[in-house]
Amino acid sequence: MRIRTALLAVTSMVAAPSLALASTITGPYIDLGAGYNLTQHQRMTTPATGNTGRQHQLDGYTGFLSAGWGFGNGLRLEVEGVYAQSYNKIFGGKNGSPRGYTRGSNQGYGGLINVLYDIDLAQFGIDVPVTPFVGIGAGYMWEKYRLHHDVPGGQNSMSRTGGGFAAQAIVGAAYDIPGVPGLAVTTQYRFLTQTGSESGVNIGTYKDIKGNKVKTGTRYQHQFILGLRYAFDNAPPPPPPPAHVVVPPQRTPARxxxxxxxxxxxxxxxxxxxxxxxxxxxxxxxxxxxxxxxxxxxxxxxxxxxxxxxxxxxxxxxxxxxxxxxxxxxxxxxxxxxxxxxxxxxxxxxxxxxxxxxxxxxxxxxxx
The missing domain is CATH 3.30.1330.60 (OmpA-like domain)
Incomplete structure (x- = not known):
């Protein structure tokens, strides 16, 4: 339900009217944005004990900063730093683990390289004041967990970090800000995935069991972002050459x-x-x-x-x-x-x- 609501929200932002067509970028630009981060429930296991748990993710937030280059034909290449955080609860697993739950937060941060393409709708005969774009990215991200587990007679906690491969898919739209050449508002949906990792002490079992590794499953995040983008080379394109007018030769009356x-x-x-x-x-x-x-x-x-x-x-x-x-x-x-x-x-x-x-x-x- 939360995913569907968020998707409807970003669709409304992309479909909202704008005052001017977004420009195709030529040269360097920077882009920053922030928004809502929804992380899917994440599986966690302790191989040494066979204990399992599921991390129920709550609401979170995300942000990014990127620098890139536009090639003038719709294609862009950029390097991005990203941060995402979610709050969570982890309910106890099996093998006689005591009742209780783990609460805390997890964070993801790292860098990706993105390839994006701006779609010129005019080539399809669509005259609307928006330039949509799509893209993919790949890189490396770290997960940091801060977890606190309440069990009968005591507590366990964990604060560990592990890293892994990350990839994302991007769809969005850009709108020029009238009167400010090079500046545009962007709306984006991103699907970010990160491979699981091993870290920390055991979660979801007795307090006197220490040092067992905890495996986290693949992390899937849905991000809905509002941002600003500035292109440095924003000089208006040169006017098209004047049309070559062919003057038909004057017909000389026959003699x-x-x-x-x-x-x-x-x-x-x-x-x-x-x-x-x-x-x-x-x-x-x-x-x-x-x-x-x-x-x-x-x-x-x-x-x-x-x-x-x-x-x-x-x-x-x-x-x-x-x-x-x-x-x-x-x-x-x-x-x-x-x-x-x-x-x-x-x-x-x-x-x-x-x-x-x-x-x-x-x-x-x-x-x-």
Missing amino acids: TYLVFFDWDKANLTPRAREIVAQAAQASTHVQTTRIEVNGYTDNSAAHPGPRGQKYNMGLSLRRANSVKAELVRDGVPATAINIHGYGEAHPLVATAPNTREPQNRRVEIILK
Whole structure:
């Protein structure tokens, strides 16, 4: 029940709103914190007598001080000194040990090396003012027991220290303090474990039995911590380079436009009127001294022989005049337009005689 209540408390702290996003650390920093320490019940045995007991842990407290380095990519490495204390009671064991209980406290202290990682939630599209982190650590810690045992007719006591390997898992979150660059509030949950040790005089048996070793089982601690962290290299990141703006090249209006005609026709199609309008508009955007309008036909004709060539010459002029009239309607001065008719001469596509070729039935508008 106590573990569940404490977990709910730290979850509320981590989920609490903040005013600014915590920064990714680059360079050196220090971190300190303190909070509630809950140690699980711990087994204790006396191998010489076979006596066993269970240390019922009560509330305690913890604190740490660490110094580390952030690599700027979320990864951090730190060295930590930690202290944790719990108050306890140990109830007597077996093999005829007298009724009674041991009361006192135990302390844990030592050093660990931690590897942590700050999680940038923005990369997941989550825009919240918090930077969570996770980590693991390993090192060495000592246990110091101060125990006092009441038994019928006397007392036993113990004050001994033993050490062993320690490891921990860390989960937490950091919040920047507005207006104080580099300073952040942290909330953390830590699961710290320490291997058991041998120490002290016998606990939980008669007062005249002295000198027996007592083994303590593995120690498991749940820690809920509030802290402050300060990063020394807290200069704001350089602004991003200005975006490279690609300016598309300006399109230069064309100087030659082709208007095509149906066979034996001089009237303008809707598409032909659009092209003439483009040419008229372009003449106002480019330097133009005159506009040439040259008409052409293919080498087919409504009439055979020389009469047909003469007919095509006239047809090419009619086509050129149709384009000129449309240019004038689109705002081009008539005095700026020169027209020519070339009949079957200068085809775009070479063909056999008397061949209907759409590409050759045209008027060229040339801006000069």
